[in-house]
Amino acid sequence: MKGRLPRLKKILVDQGYTGPIGEAVKNVCGWEVEVSQPEPKRKGFLPQFKRWIIERTCGWLLHERRLSKDYEQWAESSESMIYLANIRLVLRRLTAA
Known part of the structure; x- marks a missing residue:
């Protein structure tokens, strides 16, 4: 995929990609993987x-x-x-x- 998406620099993901999948994407393709984190100590949606x-x-x-x-x-x-x-x-x- 790296050769097919030359302009891609960063991927926004949720907490499910914090393990080896996110690291593999970063190591193989060189893309920055940003994991979205919920704000602590907040109730409700x-x-x-x-x-x-x-x-x-x-x-x-x-x-x-x-x-x-x-x-x-x-x-x-x-x-x-x-x-x-x-x-x-x-x-x-x-x-x-």
């Missing part, structure tokens, strides 16, 4: 900030019909559709104001 950003963005992108299923044959086509969906989302928000 509190979203983890970086994870919440990713979940919210995925939710926005899934409103696009073409991204709701994996129709693309190549990863490059899928990546292009994600870029187009993000451009459309930003343009819609810029022109709404």
